[in-house]
Amino acid sequence: MFTLPLPSATLKVTAPGRVNLLGEHVDYNDGVVLPAAIDRTVKLAIEPGQGNEVHLVALDLNQEVTFSLLDLEKKVDVTNSPLPAWALYPAGVAWAAKKVGLPVIGFRGVFTSDIPIGAGLSSSAAVEVAFAAGWQAMCAWSIDPVQLARLCQLAENQYVGVNCGLMDQFASVNGVAGHALYFDTRSLAWRAVPLPPHTALVIADSTVRRSLADSNYNDRRAACEEAARLLGEKLPGVKALRDVPPETFREHASLLREPVRTYAQHVVEEIARVERAARCLEQGDAVCFGQLMLEGHASLRDLYQVSIPELDTLVEIAANLPGCYGARLTGAGFGGCTVNLVDEDEVDDFMESLAVDYQEATGHQAEIYLCRASQGARVERLK
Ligand code: GLA
Secondary structure, X not given: OOOOOOOOOOEEEEEEEEEEOOOOOOHHHOOEEOEEEEEEEEEEEEEEOOOOEEEEEEHHHOEEEEEEOOOOOOOEOOOOOEOOHHHHHXXXXXXXXXXXXXXXXXXXXXXXXXXXXXXXXXXXXXXXXHHHHHHHHHHOOOOOHHHHHHHHHHHHHHHHOOOOOOHHXXXXXXXXXXXXXXXXXOOOOEEEEEOOOOEXXXXXXXXXXXXXXXXXXXXXXXXXXXXXHHHHHHOOOOOOHHHOOHHHHHHHHHHOOOOHHHHHHHHHHHHHHHHHHHHHHHOOOHHHHHHHHHHHHHHHHHOOOOOOXXXXXXXXXXXXXXXXXXXXXXXXXXXXXXXXXXXXXXHHHHHHHHHHHHHHHHOOOOEEEEEOEOOOOEEEEOO
């Protein structure tokens, strides 16, 4: 077992990244999503303290910081220097906890992560969830797992300043081994659905890091809000694009200007696609699920316009390899990874061919790995 270098630690927290199987850019439209937590994780060792200081070591970056829980608003450390970017996540969780009236205490912590950064696998959500689960254990917060995820989202939205939905934090908290999570981001109801038997999830990292992702993300969000508002003026009861079935959308699409109309078409169709996909999963039907993944990718590429040529190339190559049921970009887009559903017997050849063909086509060396749908965040008491 990997031991973090903090012999005095009494708690160890593990929080996974996530891969989204379907339902992209719908969590901020009150839609339904199908992510899975993965076996790439943040690991955090904690020695609870007495006072208000949090001393953290980020092992992978070889950096440390000490900040005070009494001075979170200013985003500075105890010497009044700005917090490094990575420390905004733990500080943000503490800030969010205080905002909703939950207690926090100081501690010493050491953490590491094997979730690639900026690859669309929610490395930042996993960091938030690890610290939130740590404080929950130290301070006996009695909140449910979805509230824990919302606390992390609050930290990301209002402290870090990224306007994300709830999917990533939700998946990191609630992951179930071998299952995808059907999560309704409006009602917050969810259930685990098994992945098709005899299949494997393969992640292919294009190694193109997301650029302009935040501004494009905010731009798409604003377009969705505009679409929902304009449709809502005509159609009573429409509060979000979730409320517009694809047929109704087609009838009223002319109310919207371009490119808002095209973006909104992706959202309404993607939400319907997730419903169909959940049924495929419940029937253990990898072929039908894979088809919907491919349709989802085409929609992100042509309608929502958040793909890049490298991700399209990865999907195209994958779709033509033996044993591949489906492939699509995962996460916000503009770089990062694809997720592939592959027959277990073909998986080794699939990974090899995908790497070789991608390099030939683009000159980039993809990082390709098998991943297992895994359990959500957990806390171990060491002493
Ligand atoms: C990012 C956000 C999520 C979600 C996806 C797109 O991962 O953090 O909330 O919106 O993009 O589906």
